[in-house]
Amino acid sequence: MRRFRAGRTIAAAAVALAAVLGAGGWAADTQTPLTGPPPGTAAWTADTSLGLRLPDPATAAPAQVASFFAELPQDQQDALAARHPLVVGNLDGAPVALRYRANALALAAERTRELARATDPSLTPQDHEAARTRAERYRTLLDGDRQILAFDPRGRGQVAEVYGDLATARRTAVIVPGSDIDLLRFDRTADPYGTPAGMARALRAEEQQQAADTQTAVIAWAGYTTPVGLGVDAATEDLARAGATRLTRLLDGLAVSTRPEAPPTVFCHSYGSVVCGLAHPSPARASGLVVLGSPGMGVDSAADLDHGVPLWATARNGSDWIGDVPNVRLLGLGHGADPTAPGFGARPLPATGSHGHTGYFAPGTASLAAYAAVALGRS
Template sequence: MWRARRPHRWRRALVAALVTSAVVFPLSAAAQPRIPAPPPARTGPVTAATLDEVYAAHRATAARASRMAEAHGDRHRAEAERALAQPSRRLLSFDGRGQGRAVEVFGDLAHAERVAVLVPGSDTSLDTYGRLRTSAVALHRRLTAETPPGTRTAVVAWLGYSTPGTVSTAVLTTGRADEGAAGLREFLRTLHGVTGPGTAVALLCHSYGSVVCARAAEGAVVDDVVLLGSPGTGAADVAELRTRARVWAARGADDWVADVPHVRADLFGTTVGLGTDPVSPAFGARVFAAGPGGHSDYFVPGSPSLANLARIVLGSEVRHG
């Protein structure tokens, strides 16, 4: 059951305090022991004909990474990687080093006419990858239920960059997003090499992932860019994204990101803040209804946001906010 939004005045003050703390007193986590992992599998060109070989190669690397993490004593990472190594998983890429990266396919990518790429936000790593996968599975099921006869769809969970921590200086700047954007553009080129030029692609970008998508939008061959629970994109408006794609935005009524100050300022030589609120008229996106959910509820089965996301991917009529 959806929660009704309650006017928590303290929440704005708390978020402001967290932002101030992240800027003025950066959090330096204790050094974590590095988890040993093999280098990513080397594969040839990724095409429709080689997909099964690519999937198998990355599953094998995930299995090896799991054994190494287990021997290192990190059972949580070992379990996450062991799950990715299961025969049913379709991995377009996998890297167990550091935070870890993985790109997973749901559906028949080689024959898909419409593809959704989910780009996650802060605090997403191999250790928390299950949350991104749950969202991708929910969307794929919704698309499967609503796809018109004869139309094929696929969903890609793209953990292709090192995400920042939710409470950190990195989450207040575009630095991690710039790195992620380069990887996302490269992935989109690979994707079109698999599916062909006629496939419609929608980027569904959550939280800090919306900053990644905004930085990648210029020159990217995509049909839709969707900003979900976005703290800002680093751009003043849609025009600054320099994209021909339709740009959408939504925010649940109980999403705490509404309390994040939408500003950009120079602080100690660094530009801090992510600018204009993407659901504001000043930004110029196509705002659609997301319902009463919170920051992690955009892909909850049965939610208004998931229904509208499926409509965007399928090119159907969307309920606007």
């Protein structure tokens, strides 16, 4: 009888999970994560113009990259960025200001390429429209003094942007987004607080209100391949594992290329909390983890994470659909225990005033005020 009840419970959980995902619009296609070194790596590693062996992006740790650039005069750094912008712009451990310049060059080159594709007679009208859309996206990322820390045009595209000055910031934060975020959806006017750029801007503005005398910086990081829709990818951890590797490398790079008072606080939204859980950063990489709208973290409890990195879980507001997702891990589906459950072991944060799955960073909410306090080290 006990075995029967257990089997029935497991079957019910699986059916419930499938039903919830189906209700959200099952995505039949799956995503292939971007892994490995940035585009242009072959030309970079073959470059002997400086009479030096350049660090291999596939194998060199960010600390090794930082040491390499520390020995180079500025003119040689600039020359490498001009010759290999996609490599330097994505090379964790390279000087931050150099990465900004390299990514500006890469964005300009990709925009020129897309504008040419937009009028290429050998392509279809759909190809022309897609090229115009990408070209416009690149133009907006080149506007003003935007600080693009990473840019990869492959696939759906990836990007990271810095708000504030990483060179002078005393407190820093990283936003890790969930599903449906990529180069084109990194920033948008509709539902702005559901994008990493909108979350980052809101967090930094709140920090400045709470501590005008404290220099802060926030990184909006769309640096991994996210699921599209609510399908197999969203219910499994394959993309999260690949994302966790990239997140760890980002945090390692920040540790050697910036000098805040403490490592960044990492904010993990929705599927991004699975990425953060699987990355389980050490105290050298993160001052704390904050999860919001979380379907689970891929772990059974906070005890499975590094005890030196505090974990906060945001109370789920009543209109967040993520509350309908069963907290199970079964046959490779689901992300485990609810981080907001009392027994999980996370420190609670309020969500008063927030609405829906993407409203936790909205100005005026108790959640945003709490996030700023945590990021400022005042919790």
